[in-house]
Each structure stands twice: as structure tokens, then as C-alpha cells.
Amino acid sequence: MNQYLPILKHAPLFRGLAEEEIAAMLGCLGATLRTYQKGELVFRQGEAVREIAVLAEGRLHIRRDDYWGNSNLIGTVEAGELFGEAYLSPGSGAILNNVLAVEASAVLFLDARRAITTCPSSCRFHAMVVQNLFFAICDKNRKLVQKIGHMSHRTTREKLMSYLSEEAARQNSSTVVIPFNRQQLADFLSVDRSAMSNELSKMRRDGLLLFEKNRFTLL
Numbered sequence: 001m002n003q004y005l006p007i008l009k010h011a012p013l014f015r016g017l018a019e020e021e022i023a024a025m026l027g028c029l030g031a032t033l034r035t036y037q038k039g040e041l042v043f044r045q046g047e048a049v050r051e052i053a054v055l056a057e058g059r060l061h062i063r064r065d066d067y068w069g070n071s072n073l074i075g076t077v078e079a080g081e082l083f084g085e086a087y088l089s090p091g092s093g094a095i096l097n098n099v100l101a102v103e104a105s106a107v108l109f110l111d112a113r114r115a116i117t118t119c120p121s122s123c124r125f126h127a128m129v130v131q132n133l134f135f136a137i138c139d140k141n142r143k144l145v146q147k148i149g150h151m152s153h154r155t156t157r158e159k160l161m162s163y164l165s166e167e168a169a170r171q172n173s174s175t176v177v178i179p180f181n182r183q184q185l186a187d188f189l190s191v192d193r194s195a196m197s198n199e200l201s202k203m204r205r206d207g208l209l210l211f212e213k214n215r216f217t218l219l
Contacts, residue, residue: 057105058079072190116130
């Protein structure tokens with residue numbers, strides 16, 4: 001696991017900890033590492049989640065798939081981010097989504113009970129991890145509210161403008177690179193791909209933006 005310490009040092013869960021402290025913390029929390037190939041499921045809808053999961057390498061998609069194979073992209077997980085934490089509380093039930101590796105990925109699993117209970121060694125960094133876990137959950141809730149805000153707009157154009165405007169503000173640039181291809185962006189905004197592609201062409205014609213693949217320039 002040591003090869004992932006430079007990445008974990010910048011992960012929200014381990015913010016403020018040195019690499020040697022993170023290494024000690026991984027032992028304290030009984031960390032295990034599992035690898036996944038592109039297309040493999042990390043979590044399957046209906047499974048019980050018992051561990052805190054942190055993506056050490058790669059990229060994951062959180063998807064809701066229905067009985068007929070229709071897919072809705074809920075969000076993405078980038079290296080350093082945690083996921084599945086919403087299902088750790090008693091009575092939260094099984095996970096409602098599939099978590100899919102969209103490229104070769106490595107995931108750290110941490111014992112949730114050890115994370116939220118008092119450490120026998122009373123180590124300083126254990127308390128910091130508990131604090132960071134709270135802040136990370138708050139951040140995830142904020143992102144969910146933002147997505148709901150995009151989807152609350154009535155038209156495809158309004159949804160696109162809402163999402164791209166937010167990305168421009170977050171990346172502090174009028175040119176943004178998004179983590180989705182066309183189908184994934186359509187799934188994320190819950191719109192038809194063909195209708196979205198047509199709307200993007202109209203927005204370019206109307207002088208609102210330029211785009212090439214997943215790079216957009218807001219005009």
C-alpha cells in the first residue's frame with residue numbers, strides 16, 4: 001500500500017496527516033487493498049456495505065441501472081475520494097447503486113467501526129481522520145445538492161448551462177474539461193443523448209459555447 005501514500009496524503013479523509021502517519025493509520029483501521037479491472041463492479045446494487053472505501057487509483061462511476069438495462073449516472077469517484085459511506089449507518093439498508101470501475105482501479109477498504117470508535121492508543125491522527133470523515137460526508141452531500149440543482153431545470157439547455165457554469169466556477173476558467181463523454185453527460189443530467197447533442201449544436205450556433213469532445217469553452 002505504500003505506493004499509494006502520496007495520493008492518500010491529498011485525500012480528504014487523510015487531510016493534514018504526514019505519509020508515515022497515514023501508514024500507521026492504515027494499520028490501525030485494518031486496511032485491505034483490492035484491485036479491479038475496467039468493467040468490474042466494486043459494489044453491486046443490493047449488497048451490504050460494511051467498510052469505508054477510498055479509491056487509491058483509477059476512476060469509478062456510480063450508476064443506477066433498472067430492470068430493462070437503462071442506466072443513470074449518479075456520479076464519479078476520482079483517486080483519493082471515498083464512497084459508499086452513506087450506507088454505513090445502522091438501518092441504512094443495502095446499497096442502491098452499482099459502483100463500476102471505468103478503468104483499472106485500486107480500492108482501500110477500512111474498518112468503519114475502528115474509524116469511529118476511540119483508538120486504544122489514543123493517537124492524535126485517529127481523531128483527525130474522524131473529523132475529516134465528517135467533513136468529507138458534508139462535501140458529498142453538497143455535491144448531491146448541486147446535482148439536484150442541475151436536474152431541477154426543465155429544459156436540456158438549462159441543465160447544460162447550469163452544469164457547465166458550475167464547472168467554470170469550480171475550475172476558475174471559461175474553458176473546462178469534464179470527466180464525462182457524451183453518453184455519460186446525458187446520463188448524469190438525465191436527458192436523452194441525441195436531444196442533448198442537438199442542443200449543444202444549437203448552443204454553439206447561438207454563440208454560447210464551443211466544444212471538442214469533453215472540453216468546453218463558455219463564450
